[in-house]
Amino acid sequence: MSDLLKIFLKSMLVDNVILVQYLALCPFIGMTSDTGKATGMGIATTFVIILATAVTYPLYYCILVPLQLQFLQTLIFILVIAALVQLVEFYLKKSAPALYSAMGVYLALITTNCAVLAVTLNCIGKNYNYVESLVYALGSAGGFLLSMVIMSGVRERLEVAPVPAFLKGKPILFIAAGFLSLSFLGFSGLIK
Amino acid sequence: MQIIISTVIVSFVVAFVLGVLLGVFQKIFAVKVDERVVKIREVLPGINCGGCGFPGCDGFAEACVKDGVPAKGCVAGGAKVKEAIAQIMASNNA
Numbered sequence: 001m002s003d004l005l006k007i008f009l010k011s012m013l014v015d016n017v018i019l020v021q022y023l024a025l026c027p028f029i030g031m032t033s034d035t036g037k038a039t040g041m042g043i044a045t046t047f048v049i050i051l052a053t054a055v056t057y058p059l060y061y062c063i064l065v066p067l068q069l070q071f072l073q074t075l076i077f078i079l080v081i082a083a084l085v086q087l088v089e090f091y092l093k094k095s096a097p098a099l100y101s102a103m104g105v106y107l108a109l110i111t112t113n114c115a116v117l118a119v120t121l122n123c124i125g126k127n128y129n130y131v132e133s134l135v136y137a138l139g140s141a142g143g144f145l146l147s148m149v150i151m152s153g154v155r156e157r158l159e160v161a162p163v164p165a166f167l168k169g170k171p172i173l174f175i176a177a178g179f180l181s182l183s184f185l186g187f188s189g190l191i192k
Numbered sequence: 193m194q195i196i197i198s199t200v201i202v203s204f205v206v207a208f209v210l211g212v213l214l215g216v217f218q219k220i221f222a223v224k225v226d227e228r229v230v231k232i233r234e235v236l237p238g239i240n241c242g243g244c245g246f247p248g249c250d251g252f253a254e255a256c257v258k259d260g261v262p263a264k265g266c267v268a269g270g271a272k273v274k275e276a277i278a279q280i281m282a283s284n285n286a
Contacts, residue, residue: 064202067198068195072199076202079207090217090221091217094223097223104247
């Protein structure tokens with residue numbers, strides 16, 4: 001039990017996908033202009049990450065390993081992720097059209113979101129068992145959601161902050177992202 | 193040789209299963225689209241040039257029906273497309 005908690009906290013805080021591993025920076029900058037959008041994107045990506053891990057892990061160990069086709073993992077994983085993203089797209093189009101149109105192209109871009117592929121590949125690379133993989137996926141996805149929400153909060157404050165003219169817009173955003181990343185470095189060494 | 197065959201078979205099977213699943217889910221989560229949107233989308237050139245200022249031909253077809261964007265907005269289509277869109281809009285409004 002404590003092992004699982006360790007994996008969860010480590011993947012969420014110490015190895016945060018965005019702020020420590022620098023993956024999935026595209027939605028981090030593109031989708032954080034307001035908290036609602038960022039939360040929607042975070043939840044959609046969370047869903048895809050967890051489902052992708054749940055599907056790719058048995059696929060790898062039950063089909064690819066017995067046939068000695070481990071080299072196919074990237075291809076097959078991408079295939080599964082693309083299908084899952086499409087699924088989320090269908091679902092959102094039906095049940096949350098407003099969110100669907102707000103997310104626009106970024107929704108389809110979850111397909112090429114490196115955080116999703118990284119989590120599924122890491123589960124294999126770290127030799128986790130099935131439960132550990134799911135917890136790792138949950139933690140990583142939670143970390144993604146957490147940093148998206150924090151960043152959107154920071155951005156909403158930046159809108160009204162007295163920022164020097166030459167730093168307005170993207171420059172101050174990158175500086176803020178840097179500080180956020182630095183603050184997450186404080187978690188390193190928290191879990192041995 | 194065997195590894196090549198199994199590679200092809202595994203990729204095919206996985207892609208096929210996912211394709212079928214997606215097809216099923218598309219039916220389940222089907223959204224009712226205004227049939228004029230579909231019709232207009234069919235008469236548009238379909239090259240997604242963006243000349244109208246909307247994201248692709250799908251975006252233009254939707255804007256045509258929902259926001260009443262004039263049919264002449266499709267630059268690439270010219271007079272023929274304009275005529276066809278006008279007809280579609282007229283036939284369903286009457």
